[in-house]
Amino acid sequence: xxxxxxxxxxxxxxxxxxxIELIFDAAQSFKExxxxxxxxxxxxxxxxxxxxxxxxxxxxxxxxxLAAKRLSADVLNFSSSTSSLAKxxxxxxxxxxxxxxxxxxxVIRIGxxxxxxxxxxxxxxxxxxxxxxxxxxxxxxxxxxxxxKKARGTVENLKIxxxxxxxxxxxxxxxxxxxxKFSSQVRVCGPSxxxxxxxxxxGVEIFxxxxxxxxxxxxxxxxxxxxxxxxxxxxxxxxxYVDKFSLSPExxxxxxxxxxxxxxxxxxxxxEISSSLKEQLHPLILRQVENGLAVRMAVLxxxxxRKK
Amino acid sequence: MxxxxxxxxxxxxEDIKRILYRLAHQVVEKTPHxxxxxxxxxxxxxxxxxxxxxxxxEGIEKTEIPLGILDITLYRDDLTTVGPSPLVKETKIxxxxxxxxxxxxxxxxxxGRTIRAxxxxxxxxxxxxxxxxxxxVDRGHRELPIRADFAGKNLPTAKHELVEVRLKDPDGTDExxxxxxxx
Numbered sequence: 001x002x003x004x005x006x007x008x009x010x011x012x013x014x015x016x017x018x019x020i021e022l023i024f025d026a027a028q029s030f031k032e033x034x035x036x037x038x039x040x041x042x043x044x045x046x047x048x049x050x051x052x053x054x055x056x057x058x059x060x061x062x063x064x065x066l067a068a069k070r071l072s073a074d075v076l077n078f079s080s081s082t083s084s085l086a087k088x089x090x091x092x093x094x095x096x097x098x099x100x101x102x103x104x105x106x107v108i109r110i111g112x113x114x115x116x117x118x119x120x121x122x123x124x125x126x127x128x129x130x131x132x133x134x135x136x137x138x139x140x141x142x143x144x145x146x147x148x149k150k151a152r153g154t155v156e157n158l159k160i161x162x163x164x165x166x167x168x169x170x171x172x173x174x175x176x177x178x179x180x181k182f183s184s185q186v187r188v189c190g191p192s193x194x195x196x197x198x199x200x201x202x203g204v205e206i207f208x209x210x211x212x213x214x215x216x217x218x219x220x221x222x223x224x225x226x227x228x229x230x231x232x233x234x235x236x237x238x239x240x241y242v243d244k245f246s247l248s249p250e251x252x253x254x255x256x257x258x259x260x261x262x263x264x265x266x267x268x269x270x271x272e273i274s275s276s277l278k279e280q281l282h283p284l285i286l287r288q289v290e291n292g293l294a295v296r297m298a299v300l301x302x303x304x305x306r307k308k
Numbered sequence: 309m310x311x312x313x314x315x316x317x318x319x320x321x322e323d324i325k326r327i328l329y330r331l332a333h334q335v336v337e338k339t340p341h342x343x344x345x346x347x348x349x350x351x352x353x354x355x356x357x358x359x360x361x362x363x364x365x366e367g368i369e370k371t372e373i374p375l376g377i378l379d380i381t382l383y384r385d386d387l388t389t390v391g392p393s394p395l396v397k398e399t400k401i402x403x404x405x406x407x408x409x410x411x412x413x414x415x416x417x418x419x420g421r422t423i424r425a426x427x428x429x430x431x432x433x434x435x436x437x438x439x440x441x442x443x444x445v446d447r448g449h450r451e452l453p454i455r456a457d458f459a460g461k462n463l464p465t466a467k468h469e470l471v472e473v474r475l476k477d478p479d480g481t482d483e484x485x486x487x488x489x490x491x
Contacts, residue, residue, distance in 0.1 A: 003393045003394060003395065004393045022395075025395065025396075026393075026395075026396050028398075029379070029396040029397065029398060029399070030396070032398070032399055032400070033382075033399075036432060036433060037432070037433060037434060038431075038432035038433070040432065041382040041383065041429075041432070042382065042383060042428070043382040043383075043387060044388075046388075047388070071382075301382075301393065301396070302393045304388070305387050305388050305393040305394075306393055307389075
């Protein structure tokens, strides 16, 4: 049984099935640690993790920060609003600067797509992608998949439906790459302006009608309407969006009986999901947050203890 | 165990059975209040041994003794140098260890580093009254000031040799063998 070898985690596209399974196994063990009286293990003692966020994020950053702390790493948070980016320093210079502190892992969120591979050249540390533009958000997809595995016992041979703003969604892309590695079929559904047509090349089925798309699916991932990314200018009105793409109790009945519904958060109730489903669906969505911590602990652990 | 061959069989199934009975009785003798007693097995052979010790003690005391599982991987002192990242197995202690007498159980006591890690992990779960160590084989070569309170067999070995404990569950047979490297 060979262990983890990769230095960076940039994209689910590059991970092998075996590696994803290793992350799930480790995450399972890390779930238990968060239930202890002392919620900490010395696994990454003496290691330094820098959270470098060039885009706003609270949830992902908080999750990574707590994950690193529960593994006893030292954590430094560096975000664009407080950083020298505002003073005109380039991203590469910022990384070179932080490199002087000899960090072991950089967790980076960045606005430009697929730029992380380049940034790895400027540091000796490992790089973990916490969202890069419209490209990928690997830990979000891993926690989605882990949640499905916990709820359904498997991530294999399922029908997965992703609904909403596919165009701007790195979560959608990472989930597509991830689930496809386990022979699950992925469908995407949303307004035609928010689904890039090249997506059929990724081997996904494209739907513009949610009532059809939802039929017989095992898992639904509702994406957030990203108002800050001008998503609203891609469809005529929010009311029309809600009418066509919001998940209502009637629509949910068309999916498989034991279908599970996930959302990366934060949720706009009555936009993506009808608030009458809140009581039924919110518990699992909150469990995603809990699983996210375990998955991020797993990823930090595997990368941080890899043999140099 | 590639590159190693069997040198001697040091314990048979009958030996192991008798040793476990003796060790369980010693534990009972030293712990007059069985309600204080909890067992913790170290992954993986320690867990199987702990299950057997539990059964024997319960037979004597006619009361249930809690059993927990300890995986010490995250507490290893060589974690960032062994690589690639060792697999983390399950730790499961679903009872309160505060003020309990813990019998920590492992198959072989060697350098003492595993036990050091286990002690650290135990302290993250609470503050036991006492922790005692039970091992099937003590093979010497300690690198830390740690000793067994209940030792099945003291076995002088050379440092380059391996001591392999095989148990009916999960290995199909009860025996302890010493392996030496192939020349």
